Amino acid sequence: MSERQQVLYLWLAEGALDMPVVAWAFHDGAAGSGPGLPEGDPPYATGLAALEDGWFLLQSPAARALTDDAGHETGPLAHEFVFERRIAIEPASG
Amino acid sequence: MPAADHRLTTLEMARFVAEGYLRFDALVPQALNRRVVPELGELAKAKIPQAVGVAPPEDPLERPASRTPLSKCYPPPSPLGEVLRLPQVEGILTSLVGPDPLYDHDFVHLLPAGSTYRQHLHVDAILDTPSPGFDVQLFYFPEEVKPGEGGTRFVPGSHLRRVRAEDVARYQHLVGEAQYAGPAGSVLVFHHGLWHAGQPNPGAGARWMYKIRLNPRVPQVRLWNTDDLAAHHNDPSDHTFATMRFDSVGHVLRAMQPWQQGHEARYELVQRIRLWRHLSGDERYDVDYYLTRLEQRDALEAGNADA
Numbered sequence: 172m173s174e175r176q177q178v179l180y181l182w183l184a185e186g187a188l189d190m191p192v193v194a195w196a197f198h199d200g201a202a203g204s205g206p207g208l209p210e211g212d213p214p215y216a217t218g219l220a221a222l223e224d225g226w227f228l229l230q231s232p233a234a235r236a237l238t239d240d241a242g243h244e245t246g247p248l249a250h251e252f253v254f255e256r257r258i259a260i261e262p263a264s265g
Numbered sequence: 266m267p268a269a270d271h272r273l274t275t276l277e278m279a280r281f282v283a284e285g286y287l288r289f290d291a292l293v294p295q296a297l298n299r300r301v302v303p304e305l306g307e308l309a310k311a312k313i314p315q316a317v318g319v320a321p322p323e324d325p326l327e328r329p330a331s332r333t334p335l336s337k338c339y340p341p342p343s344p345l346g347e348v349l350r351l352p353q354v355e356g357i358l359t360s361l362v363g364p365d366p367l368y369d370h371d372f373v374h375l376l377p378a379g380s381t382y383r384q385h386l387h388v389d390a391i392l393d394t395p396s397p398g399f400d401v402q403l404f405y406f407p408e409e410v411k412p413g414e415g416g417t418r419f420v421p422g423s424h425l426r427r428v429r430a431e432d433v434a435r436y437q438h439l440v441g442e443a444q445y446a447g448p449a450g451s452v453l454v455f456h457h458g459l460w461h462a463g464q465p466n467p468g469a470g471a472r473w474m475y476k477i478r479l480n481p482r483v484p485q486v487r488l489w490n491t492d493d494l495a496a497h498h499n500d501p502s503d504h505t506f507a508t509m510r511f512d513s514v515g516h517v518l519r520a521m522q523p524w525q526q527g528h529e530a531r532y533e534l535v536q537r538i539r540l541w542r543h544l545s546g547d548e549r550y551d552v553d554y555y556l557t558r559l560e561q562r563d564a565l566e567a568g569n570a571d572a
Contacts, residue, residue, distance in 0.1 A: 184526035196437035
């Protein structure tokens with residue numbers, strides 16, 4: 172028995188895990204042999220909802236250290252949370 | 266009320282500042298759309314090999330070089346030139362980038378029926394300067410695009426984010442993203458910073474799209490039909506938590522996209538305020554008092570009590 176990783180990126184409206192999801196990306200190392208994402212746009216309403224569905228948190232964003240001039244700028248989505256789920260893979264027969 | 270010369274209204278300009286694009290369905294007459302498609306086919310024969318470093322075959326078209334004024338691009342009898350010089354197209358372009366802007370480049374984006382080509386989200390060209398000036402990219406669809414059949418995907422309101430294309434690629438989906446579908450002859454006009462991506466075409470017919478990038482030749486200040494500017498241009502006291510107007514530019518700029526939530530949206534609004542200051546020429550313009558509050562304090566500390 173071996174494992175493959177599914178990775179879910181959720182970008183939340185603010186820095187708390189129970190804030191609304193505003194963007195997402197899903198990468199499936201198990202090539203479809205595990206469960207997919209729930210139907211929905213977005214698939215989870217919040218980061219917390221992903222935890223409740225069995226995703227394990229790998230990374231949450233640190234608060235930004237602001238400089239005098241850069242604090243009003245907007246750039247990449249700031250509140251990126253990364254989750255994983257491990258999928259057991261049956262060895263190929265023969 | 267649209268202007269006789271087809272320039273945009275103040276509230277249309279405000280919507281462009283807020284959302285980063287404007288959409289005009291069936292703007293180009295159908296008879297002209299039909300004449301353009303064969304020319305796009307010829308253009309694609311030259312453009313597509315060149316884009317991958319292969320010298321194009323003998324080229325029957327007179328193709329413009331970068332920095333050619335738009336009025337000199339695709340001279341008569343080119344149907345494509347006719348599209349680019351339609352009064353209704355010219356009015357839109359004049360409002361955003363001024364009269365007779367410079368041709369930057371163009372391309373024919375042809376998706377054959379059944380194409381599975383899918384782009385990551387990206388912004389075109391390279392990271393821009395912080396200057397509020399902008400280029401526009403006109404997306405012209407000469408044939409109908411049915412829902413889900415290869416229309417360009419884009420993220421309304423993403424244009425003022427300072428990002429590099431390779432960083433935007435990580436977002437597979439944003440809440441509130443859009444995919445174009447619409448009738449023949451439709452035109453989308455994008456701020457050059459709008460995030461977008463080509464999509465597969467599972468439909469039975471080819472999907473044609475012509476895209477052209479244009480650079481302004483004049484400062485982008487009050488180029489639209491400003492007859493209604495005074496009526497809609499709010500003063501800096503317009504504040505959601507004090508007194509506010511519901512017919513103003515500020516009210517349009519406050520409207521956020523579904524992915525722009527929470528406190529982060531205040532910084533989106535600041536970017537829009539800065540762009541409206543540039544376009545209107547009013548350096549004291551504000552919405553919800555965000556910049557005025559800081560600027561009057563700075564002025565006091567600098568010894569200017571009248572600020």
